[in-house]
Amino acid sequence: MSDIALAVSGLGRAFGEMWAVRGLDLEVQRGEIFGLVGPDGAGKTTTMRMLTGILAASEGQATVAGFSIHDDAEAIKARISYMSQRFGLYGDLTVEENLRFYADLYEVPRRDREPLEEKLLGFSNLTPFRKRQARNLSGGMKQKLGLACALIHKPEILFLDEPTNGVDPVSRRDFWRILYAMLKKGVTIFVSTAYLDEAERCSRVGLMHRGRLIRCDTPQKLKEGLPGQLLELETGQPRDAREALAAQLGSSRVSLFGGMLHLYTEDAAEAEQIRAILQQAGIAVLAEKIITPTLEDVFIHWVTRDDAEAAA
Amino acid sequence: MWERIYRMLVKEFIQVLRDPRMKALIFVMPVIQLIMFGYAVTTDVDHIKTAVCDLDKSPQSRALIERFTASGYFTVVDSTDRPERLGELLDRGQATIGIQINHGFAEDLKSGRQAAIQTIVDGTDSNTGTVAMDYAQRITQEFSRARVGPGELDQLAPPQTEPIELRSRAWFNPDLKSRYFNVPGVIAVVVLLISLLLTAMAIVREREIGTMEQLMVTPIRSFELILGKTLPFVLISFIDVLVVTAIGISWFNVPIHGSLALLLFGAGLYLMSTIGIGLFISTISQTQQQALMSSFFFYLPAVLLSGFMFPISNMPEPAQWLTYLNPLRYFLVIIRDIFLKGSGWDILWPQFAALAVLGTALLTMSSLRFKKRMA
Incomplete structure (x- = not known):
């Protein structure tokens, strides 16, 4: 068994004239948890669908678990699991029936089934609800049931498309607890998410924008790789300060975090310029420090820059 | 393989039987239609x-x-x-x-x-x-x-009596009761509606709620998926044939002179066509509304151009050609002849052959269109 779970080169998909994904190069190691982040419409779902063999790629190559998505899509399907954005549960079937139906489709042997079922239900705290119809579950429980269904055949690679969208924090924590447990067992996880705190938990993160992968690294390196410095300013009038700065530097450079202002500065001269602008506006700077950027800062920075380049 | 198909089938039946509206649609609607046609829709003129x-x-x-x-x-x-x-x-x-x-x-x-x-x-x-x-x-x-x-x-002039007197006798339905003509027809029409609609809707519903995408990433094979999604409705349609036939015979006293087995065999061939069309509609529809509209877009002309109410021989010639593509046309002949004339295989084989050809063609075409991939 090779150490590479996913190898993608030059992958692309066009819908008519529009390229939803283009020129995607990526490699994911076995046992890794890889996070795909990007704004809506970046091409995350299209990428997932191509890799899981349900959407034909227009160009490029990819192997998943060692099989080509072009020639061996069905072999891939037996080895992976895919939880789509709206995981398709049968609302009129009970928790147990949903789980069993997927076990049947994957032809999980009968004798393995029961202990596995118990374990997955216990894991996701769904045991008390096993006789409940899926449509009567809460959003978080539905997602956990979806995950349980996706895990019933012990996949090598787990694809999750925004699995915790609209899920309460407690269920989200449960959900990630299960993911980590799977990771320990050597399952490779490929997850797309809109929550950047979740991206922080991934071993590597790919940032997608307008159909391309614009950055891909560990969360730590991504943050370090942000050029310049992130300046945090505390002023008495954060809103006025923001407006004054935005008018001069462009609104995308300034963001408000609570009462604090976050600003990118390319160099010391720019930091000087900022102080000058505020002074001119008659706003006093109470405190000023250089902070480590969060993934959100990184995300906003690269997406804005990519947009600016596209506009130019 | 059979295990997977069987599981799909069980799942489909659980879903149908758990939904009271679905149950009503499948088992009550045919009976209501039959009663309507048996009592209200009569072309007999009196009073x-x-x-x-x-x-x-x-x-x-x-x-x-x-x-x-x-x-x-x-x-x-x-x-x-x-x-x-x-x-x-x-x-x-x-x-x-x-x-x-x-x-x-x-x-x-x-x-x-x-x-x-x-x-x-x-x-x-x-x-x-x-x-x-x-x-x-x-x-x-x-x-x-x-x-x-x-x-x-x-x-007296002019003479009020004719040299030749015409004495007519109606065979097969001596009293010319329109009910005898209509009730077998209703069976054909009800089965068309049920099998067409259920097949098209069941597949499109899975697409709508997102389970189709989920099914596509499982190792289930295309033909297993197709069989799993259509066999339940074939079975339900057969049950409907039996229920409506039983009511027609016992309640409306419609005589059945021919072989019930032959009738069921004909129904099987007929279902190949209707399920094939249902499957085809599911491949061109993204939502249940679209599937419903498309189904009726087929259903109404199919009923009108079948000889169910209006004789085919009265239609303009181009319309008559169209009826050759209509599975209902053949099954109506089969079911009416078996009921009223007691005809057998020796007379009805051209209709059976036509249904077999039509059914095979429609099923093949739709199955090829039905891919385990997204558009």
Whole structure:
């Protein structure tokens, strides 16, 4: 068994004239948890669908678990699991029936089934609800049931498309607890998410924008790789300060975090310029420090820059 | 493989039986349709609303009117002395036919002159109008024959009796009951609607709620998926055939002269076509609304161009060609002939062959279109 779970080169998909994904190069190691982040419409779902063999790629190559998505899509399907954005549960079937139906489709042997079922239900705290119809579950429980269904055949690679969208924090924590447990067992996880705190938990993160992968690294390196410095300013009038700065530097450079202002500065001269602008506006700077950027800062920075380049 | 198909089947049945609306659609709707066609939709014409204006008021005129009412086809709803009143009643739709007997009717009859009566018929419903006129003519003819003895015939001009007398007998349905003709037809139409709609909707619903995407990433094979999604509806359709047939025979006393086994075999071939079309509709629809609209877009012309209500031979030629593509056309012949004529394989094989060809073609085409991939 090779150490590479996913190898993608030059992958692309066009819908008519529009390229939803283009020129995607990526490699994911076995046992890794890889996070795909990007704004809506970046091409995350299209990428997932191509890799899981349900959407034909227009160009490029990819192997998943060692099989080509072009020639061996069905072999891939037996080895992976895919939880789509709206995981398709049968609302009129009970928790147990949903789980069993997927076990049947994957032809999980009968004798393995029961202990596995118990374990997955216990894991996701769904045991008390096993006789409940899926449509009567809460959003978080539905997602956990979806995950349980996706895990019933012990996949090598787990694809999750925004699995915790609209899920309460407690269920989200449960959900990630299960993911980590799977990771320990050597399952490779490929997850797309809109929550950047979740991206922080991934071993590597790919940032997608307008159909391309614009950055891909560990969360730590991504943050370090942000050029310049992130300046945090505390002023008495954060809103006025923001407006004054935005008018001069462009609104995308300034963001408000609570009462604090976050600003990118390319160099010391720019930091000087900022102080000058505020002074001119008659706003006093109470405190000023250089902070480590969060993934959100990184995300906003690269997406804005990519947009600016596209506009130019 | 069979295990997977079986599981899909079980799942589908659980879903259908858990949904009260679905259950009603599958098991109550066919019965309601049957009852509607058995009782309400009848092309038999009787109790025609009749208005009478008898200006003669003679025993002879009363005897003629008596003939009309005694036939059972005409019911007098109004008698009047004003001829204009007949027109009014027809205008308001209170009468379908008006009969006017002028003063001097009895005189004319006695003196051997030709006596005339006038009938006015509301032709809005052309079928009823024609039938009413036909009945009126026959009753008047019989009346005149009875009034005028055979010896007096020669004195009358024009002669009121024909050299050739036509004596008709209707075979297979001696009383010409439209119910006997309709009930087997309803079975064919109900099965078409149920199998078409269920197949198309069941697949599109999975697409809508997102389970189709989920099914596509499982190792299930295309044909397993297709069989798993269609076999349940084949079974349900067979149950409907049996239920409706049983009610038709036991409640409406429709005779079944032929072999039930042959009928079920024909239903099987017929279902290949209807399920094939349902599957095809599911491949071109993204939402249940689209599937529903497409189903009716097929269903209505299919029923109209099948001979279910309007004979194919009456249609313009291009429409007749179209009917050759209509599975309902063949199954209607099969089911009506088996019910009423007791026909067997030796006579019906061309219909069976046509259904087999049509069904195979439709199923193959739809299955090829049905991919385990997204568009």
